[in-house]
Amino acid sequence: METKDLEAAIQALSSHKKAWKFVEAFSHELLRGSYTDSYDVANQTAEVLKVVAVATCMAGLKNVRRSLRAVGRYLAGLGGKYTYVIGNVTRRVLKLVQETLDDPDEEFSIQENTKEALSLFLDEFNQTRDTMVTNAAVAEQIHSAEVILTFGRSATVERLLLEAAKKRTFEVVIAENSPRGDGHGLAKVLASEAKLDVTLIPDSAIFAVMPRVHKVIIGAEAVLANGSLIAPAGTLLVTTVARHYSKPVVSCAELYKVTPLFPLSTMADSKLLHPATILNEEIALEIPNVNIVNPANDLVPAEMISLLLSDNGGCSPVVVHRLVKQLYDEVEVPL
Known part of the structure; x- marks a missing residue:
């Protein structure tokens, strides 16, 4: 993603106030160096990307992917030694969203499908440590x-x-x-x-x-x-x-x-x-x-x-x- 595209995607996402609030809060914690365990960084990255995906999924797959990649790249740039972890979680979420929106469950809305898929991913991810x-x-x-x-x-x-x-x-x-x-x-x-x-x-x-x-x-x-x-x-x-x-x-x-x-x-x-x-x-x-x-x-x-x-x-x-x-x-x- 080019720098101009990144800036445009971040600016577009800022209109989703709830999602952008999550992104800003996490970015401030990264800048402060509040995290000492990569697991906590990975888990919080997944949580933030879930909020972003649910907030933007109604705009179509292309816009969801654009927003997720922009947020992932933005956070990875602030991640310091956790840059790789943030990038990896972003790629996992991108793949999952792609699969979910390509083959949605017709009984539910696009937003519900996205939320359910990412919730299952987070549940599985939370068991990683154990x-x-x-x-x-x-x-x-x-x-x-x-x-x-x-x-x-x-x-x-x-x-x-x-x-x-x-x-x-x-x-x-x-x-x-x-x-x-x-x-x-x-x-x-x-x-x-x-x-x-x-x-x-x-x-x-x-x-x-x-x-x-x-x-x-x-x-x-x-x-x-x-x-x-x-x-x-x-x-x-x-x-x-x-x-x-x-x-x-x-x-x-x-x-x-x-x-x-x-x-x-x-x-x-x-x-x-x-x-x-x-x-x-x-x-x-x-x-x-x-x-x-x-x-x-x-x-x-x-x-x-x-x-x-x-x-x-x-x-x-x-x-x-x-x-x-x-x-x-x-x-x-x-x-």
Whole structure:
């Protein structure tokens, strides 16, 4: 969608005051950085798009698709690290609306058909979190007495470890993910709530600790169409060390993180953070000819991942393209 078309669609949608109110409220929350879990972002995106679809469906399929794509692209532009998630949910909703309006139930109005279809989608989506961690194929990935290494704090990995701890006793080694240090929060939760044996290590100790690890479990912000991952910066280091020691690497990512997009390059798929988090400003001013690059993400190649776990169970990263074909319409890949 061209910029002019995007602006026109947004302007047309603003006449639907109730729908636009939902869009504005969500966009403000994204700008404030109010969300810390991709699941909450995905769920709210689906809720907002449902309101938009119901408000505009009487104008015909073409206008509904135009409005949904405009809102999805607008929100994705504000989403920061959740850009992929927002785009993926938008594409899922577009496909669902297309199928619903192409073959409507004649007993109901177009608006009722659209509302019912998206309500069912949301009900199914709301079960994603529980389905992911209770799936038998997922639960069997952690065995008693194993030493599991993870990096930083992934909400998906955290739920998986907490669920596994109800049935098994194992040890968790957590690399802190400096300078964010979010691994500290995960260590506290696992030690206090799950009563697990937890070891918190600096990122520099990953290579030294890896020989005693049985398995590496990591999260992801997005799973690209070729099976590679967009993950927090430092994840590539972990997977490289794991590969050196021939340790299996398991990635946990719900289906809404699977995207039809392909990687362009390592830097093109990474947001850059302020350099002050890794180098004091006073020191930086003393070395003006040095470029300080602080990427938010790593691009982890598919060959680094042994198994991809989702709410559908487990699969090899090389077959992600099949999931993409099931989830999305090829026409909707570019928003």
